[in-house]
Every structure is written in C-alpha cells, then in structure tokens.
Amino acid sequence: MIKYTWFLLYIIKKRHVLNTLRIFGTMRFNDVIGQEKTKEQLRKSVLSGRIPHAQLFYGPEGSGTLPLAIAYAQYVACTNRSDKDACGVCPSCKKFEHLTHPDLHFTFPVNTSKSVKKDPVSDDFIALWRENLVKNPYFYSSQWYSVMGIENKQGLVSKNESEAIMHKINLKSFESEYKFLVFWLPEKMNATSANMLLKLIEEPPPKTLFLLVSEVPEQVLLTISSRTQPVKLSRISDSVLVDALIARKSLPIEEARSVARLASGNYISALEIIETSQEGAYNFEKFTTLMRLCYMRNIPEINIWVEEMAGMGREPLKSFFNYTLRLVRENFIMNLNNETIVYLTDKEKSFSHKFHPYINGRNILAITNEINAASADIERNANGKIVLFDMALKIVKLIRK
Numbered sequence: 001m002i003k004y005t006w007f008l009l010y011i012i013k014k015r016h017v018l019n020t021l022r023i024f025g026t027m028r029f030n031d032v033i034g035q036e037k038t039k040e041q042l043r044k045s046v047l048s049g050r051i052p053h054a055q056l057f058y059g060p061e062g063s064g065t066l067p068l069a070i071a072y073a074q075y076v077a078c079t080n081r082s083d084k085d086a087c088g089v090c091p092s093c094k095k096f097e098h099l100t101h102p103d104l105h106f107t108f109p110v111n112t113s114k115s116v117k118k119d120p121v122s123d124d125f126i127a128l129w130r131e132n133l134v135k136n137p138y139f140y141s142s143q144w145y146s147v148m149g150i151e152n153k154q155g156l157v158s159k160n161e162s163e164a165i166m167h168k169i170n171l172k173s174f175e176s177e178y179k180f181l182v183f184w185l186p187e188k189m190n191a192t193s194a195n196m197l198l199k200l201i202e203e204p205p206p207k208t209l210f211l212l213v214s215e216v217p218e219q220v221l222l223t224i225s226s227r228t229q230p231v232k233l234s235r236i237s238d239s240v241l242v243d244a245l246i247a248r249k250s251l252p253i254e255e256a257r258s259v260a261r262l263a264s265g266n267y268i269s270a271l272e273i274i275e276t277s278q279e280g281a282y283n284f285e286k287f288t289t290l291m292r293l294c295y296m297r298n299i300p301e302i303n304i305w306v307e308e309m310a311g312m313g314r315e316p317l318k319s320f321f322n323y324t325l326r327l328v329r330e331n332f333i334m335n336l337n338n339e340t341i342v343y344l345t346d347k348e349k350s351f352s353h354k355f356h357p358y359i360n361g362r363n364i365l366a367i368t369n370e371i372n373a374a375s376a377d378i379e380r381n382a383n384g385k386i387v388l389f390d391m392a393l394k395i396v397k398l399i400r401k
C-alpha cells in the first residue's frame with residue numbers, strides 16, 4: 001500500500017514538473033502534434049513569399065487547428081527562421097512564447113460573465129485566454145466557455161467585436177513586418193458582425209494576415225469562408241498520438257497505446273481520458289485506504305485521512321463520492337452474484353475479491369445513504385472535515401454488520 005502511494009505521488013509529481021516546463025515552451029511547428037503535410041504546405045507559402053492574406057484552418061476535433069495557426073504566425077514573424085521552424089529564441093519568438101507579441105491579435109467568442117457584465121469583447125478576457133492557451137492550446141469551445149465562466153451561455157462574436165477587430169487591423173504593425181489576427185471560431189459571428197468584416201477580409205491593409213480557425217467550417221458564413229484560403233488538418237494518426245503522449249504526458253508505452261486507441265486521433269479527448277484515469281487511480285487509493293481503516297477501527301489514521309481529503313476542494317470530493325458509490329454498489333452485486341459481474345478494472349477486482357463480503361444486504365442501504373448524505377452536505381458547502389469524519393465513523397459501525 002505504502003509503496004503504491006509513493007509510486008502514485010511520484011508519477012503525479014513527475015507529470016507536474018513536465019507540465020510546468022511546457023508552460024514556458026514556445027508554440028512552434030514542432031509543438032504541434034503531427035500534421036506534417038499541412039506544416040509543409042504552410043512553410044512553402046512563407047518561403048516562396050506567397051502568403052494568402054486570409055486563411056481558414058479547419059480539421060477534425062482535437063487535431064490542433066488553433067496551435068497550428070499560431071505556430072504559423074510565429075514562423076512568419078520569426079526573424080531567424082530555418083526552412084523547418086521558427087527559431088524560438090529571437091525577440092519575436094520570445095514574445096510569442098507568452099502570446100504577448102504586439103502584432104499578434106486574438107478574437108474569440110465571448111459572452112457576459114460575473115466579471116464582464118456588459119458588451120463583452122475578446123480583449124476583456126485576453127489575459128485569461130493567453131494563460132489558458134499557453135498552458136494547453138488543445139481545447140474545445142465548451143471548455144473555453146467554462147474557463148471564462150459564462151455559465152451555460154454560448155460564446156458569440158458581436159458587432160462590438162467586429163469594431164474592435166477593425167480598430168486593431170487598422171493599427172500600424174509595431175514590431176513585425178506582418179500583423180496577425182488569429183480569429184478562433186468565425187462561425188460564432190452573426191450576419192451583422194460578419195458584414196462589417198467582409199471588406200476588411202477581402203482587402204485587408206497590406207501585411208495583414210487573417211488566420212481564421214473553425215470547429216465547424218460549414219457554419220462559417222459563405223461570404224466569409226469564400227474569401228479565405230482553406231488550410232485543412234487531418235486526424236492525428238494513432239502512432240503519432242502515441243509518441244506525443246509518451247513525450248508530453250510521460251505515459252508508459254502500453255498506457256499511451258490504449259489512450260490513443262480510445263481517443264481516435266483527437267488529442268483533446270486523449271487529455272480527458274488521462275485526466276479521468278488519474279482521478280480514478282487516486283479515488284481507488286483513497287477508497288481502499290478508508291475501507292481498510294474503517295474495518296480496523298483505526299481512528300487516528302482515519303483522522304489523518306479526513307484531514308487530507310478535506311483539503312481537496314468540492315469538485316474532487318464529489319468525484320470521490322461518486323466513485324465510492326460505484327465501488328460499494330459493484331461489491332454488493334459481486335456478493336449477490338458470486339463474483340460474476342465485471343464492471344471493475346483489474347485493480348478494483350483484486351481488491352474487491354477480498355472486500356465484497358463486507359458489503360451485504362444488512363448494510364448496503366445504510367452505507368449508500370451515508371455517502372449520499374455526505375456528498376449532499378459537501379455540495380451545500382458544509383465543513384469538509386466534520387462531514388467526512390462523521391461519514392467514516394458511520395462506516396466503521398456499518399462495515400462489520
């Protein structure tokens with residue numbers, strides 16, 4: 001047990017360090033997973049000096065359209081690029097690292113939030129946007145909406161936003177030969193805001209690049225998309241995704257393969273799968289510890305367990321309660337059916353093999369009620385330590401029934 005905990009902590013720590021390092025990485029072609037053909041086509045346009053002034057990046061979910069558009073801008077702006085990639089060290093690249101280059105502008109869908117109550121535009125959220133993007137440029141629009149805290153509303157590109165774009169584009173470029181507008185999700189424009197931009201996209205001021213990035217290109221108004229050069233990305237191949245997961249997430253090869261298989265070329269989905277499985281491993285460890293301590297009636301150790309869990313915050317605790325409910329239910333069913341039910345991982349099964357007799361007809365209802373009550377209390381912001389300790393003491397009594 002101790003060995004296992006140590007190992008888990010080691011992995012979490014190691015991943016944390018690696019992820020932190022990546023925060024200071026650049027967004028070069030090399031940082032975009034796969035897409036070699038598309039990168040080649042983009043590099044060619046730069047090296048031959050034939051850069052289309054408006055381009056529309058699109059591709060399957062999780063293929064990396066947004067990071068590729070930014071990598072392209074960085075490549076164009078780099079003062080010391082090779083024929084393969086931006087240099088990563090020139091003053092321009094340094095500013096791209098934090099996405100604070102003065103000629104790099106962003107537009108993305110927004111809505112009113114707790115902090116922005118009226119007429120929201122991208123610039124109201126720009127610090128959050130950069131922070132989110134530098135950490136990880138692979139995300140769904142729904143994930144971005146939840147980062148912005150716009151609750152259940154959709155993001156929109158309003159006529160105020162179009163005015164802001166016209167203003168930005170008409171500025172002289174500050175440092176780079178070109179200025180860039182990375183426009184994420186042009187499909188969120190309504191007809192009014194699109195009409196305001198038509199002329200600008202068709203005939204932008206010299207040395208201006210519109211890099212439109214769409215999740216659903218069919219929904220981009222035809223008047224807009226017809227004025228752009230398409231840049232198509234393809235699904236990331238399984239082998240490329242496996243390599244990326246090993247390099248970026250330090251997954252062992254077997255785990256990387258199974259995640260890649262499930263994610264089918266979608267890197268965002270791969271990230272979600274990893275997060276869920278890390279959470280599952282953590283919950284398993286915490287659940288088995290609690291059950292052992294309750295069985296042994298080890299109150300001092302239960303206290304330590306409670307201290308740690310109470311510090312976790314509401315969302316991880318809710319996930320723990322859901323996990324616990326599932327395991328308790330599966331163990332009860334195992335008890336009834338003589339171990340034939342298989343909704344458990346191998347690790348869970350080997351624990352449950354010994355544990356299941358303790359979840360039976362005499363206590364299943366009461367234990368389930370206690371966990372549900374604790375979960376509801378946490379939802380209502382009750383004191384975590386009191387709730388968890390109370391729940392553990394009830395389980396101590398129930399588990400030997």
Ligand SMILES: [Zn+2]
Binds near residue numbers: 080090
């Ligand atoms: Zn450079």
